[in-house]
Amino acid sequence: MSTPDISVIIGAYNAMPYLTKTLTSVVGQSIGRDRLEIITVNDGSTDGTGRELERFAAEYPGLFQVFHQENSGGPSAPxxxxxxxxxxxxxFFLDADDYLGEEALERMLAMAEKNKTDVVLGKMVGVNGRGAPASMFLRNQPRTDVFSSRVYWALNPLKLIRRELIERHELRFPLGYKTCEDQLFTGMLYLKADGISVVADYDCLYIVKRDDGGNITTTTRGAESRIHVLELMVDLIEKHVPAGPDRDGLMNRHLSIDMFHALIHLAREADPELQQKNYEQLAALLERSYPDSLKAKVNAITRLRCELIQRRMLQETIELEKIDRGYRSTGVQPGVLVEGDRAYTLLPFFRDAERGIPDDIYDVTTALQDRHRLDSVTVDGGVLKMTGHAYLRRVPQDTTTTELVLRERGSKTEHRFPTTALATPDLGGSEEDGGKYRYPTAGFSAEIDLTSAADGSRLPKGLWDVLVVVRVQDVVKEIRFGHRRLPAVQAAPQTYVLADGEEKFAAALYYTHPYSNLTLDIGENLHKIADKLHVDGVRWSSSASAQLEVSGSWKLAGVPASALGVRLQSDSGTAVTTPVTARGEHGFTANMSVDGLAPGTWAVSLWLPSQHGQGWSMPVPFQPALKNTRWYRRGLPWYAAATKHSNLVLRVSRVEIVKAGVKRLRAVMNA
Incomplete structure (x- = not known):
């Protein structure tokens, strides 16, 4: 019996009617059923789940294994x-109410095999209002780990996992938990994995919020089990990850998500003794596992929660959760106060003399959220022109200013430029925070003359990243700019030939990979002028045998076609250039007479001049179909022939009549 590539494991409890779509999505995978096995476990269902599993097994013999067991009380045993x-x-673990994209398993397996990784996350999509992890799916990640990416923030086991890794470490799901049990299993996998991959460019897994509210995470009540798993996860991290930034990064996830969920249930607890007991458990956890370095890393509301818990302020903690529930239900977050060089979020109890919470608990100076968009960008006559907007979210606009920065990537040299404010009366609106915060002066335009951008001189050769700096009083936020832009903004690189007096120079606007930020390439570091010139064909004119016709196209912005020419250059350095004639938007032709050229070899190239004989030359490739040609000059025969080089080189010479006659005579005699 051959070994399947993937075992899909589905535990099911009262999963109808969702189960049918789940199973259909698996048997229809593009990877092919011959590379799969599907293992299903009916965990004591009382609806038609068991019958549906058997129906699929009968329809696809040899593909399914179906097991029936008494209800275990949670997903671990199945x-x-x-x-x-x-x-x-x-x-691949699949919940019985979720389903797969058609190519999900094929894409994830290809990612694992190409990059030799042990775990692959496929992009998750929420269905019917269910939230899905998103921060780790911003882009494909061929090979990463829990410390240099956001994958640890998705601790569910709904992933492709190398089985050898599971068996080598003898991993199984812990029993006795209805929720969060998967964290111990997945957390250990993450820490032991030899590489983790992320497939973000395809919707792999659709996670469904059931209409009947039957998702186990929404039906399981109480804080106690959640706090217990939180304690176990903290122990796991402290055992396997040394103290420092890596540990703090993982701990941040548990305090921001798991402690938050525990507090939701703690605030609803009807038994005051149990509520106080659970609260003390959290306080004890923070006393041993909440260093100052982690305190500085978590977000402001998590920091406030931890501060209240450590001060044993139970009623304030409960009040905070009620207020936060309002934030989440309305989508309106509290405003931000800027004072000098610090910014504070206006969460409950800020500067409440009775509570005495320090200001630094509310400090968000380094975590201010920005919003920005590039609306237009071009280079016109050597001037970089841009429009867009940028602002700090929930910060009043009264004292906000922006400036544009060009920073050379290698040397870090930078030049700063003022912007002109543009009115944006509709910005904010109902896009975020229910329209509570408006940003009517967040727009800007900027014009930068590239010939004088470097303190009066031309911007030097380099890759110049574009940044926007937003300043509110003494608080400064630097934004790498361009990855959010209007659809009308040209996404393909735009290469320009610009004039600085009589001299020309190259500039290109492009977007980086994979972050898609705007960069200005000065001096052909990555974008070559010659690469934008293309020859479509070369032939001798049918009406004038000494006339060479060259046709082609060019993809340059900011330079007229009349500046381009076709050049013939001899071994001695003599050059003859013929201007091209534009044909359509990007095409051109040139008709060059070779009559009058001195005998010798002449290289053919496309030529874009600059100054003092300098410019850009793109050799015309050798043309196998180009035949020899003849013509008469002052009554004597001449010829031109393409020599066998990688590029097109013409040999021009007078026909030697005697040799030609002898050659013809020999041909006749040998006939």
């Missing part, structure tokens, strides 16, 4: 049973 029977090189 998943463990699936692992006990899995034979695939990889396993």
């Amino acid at each position: 998943r463990n049973k699936g692992l006990d029977h899995a034979r695939g090189r990889f396993v």
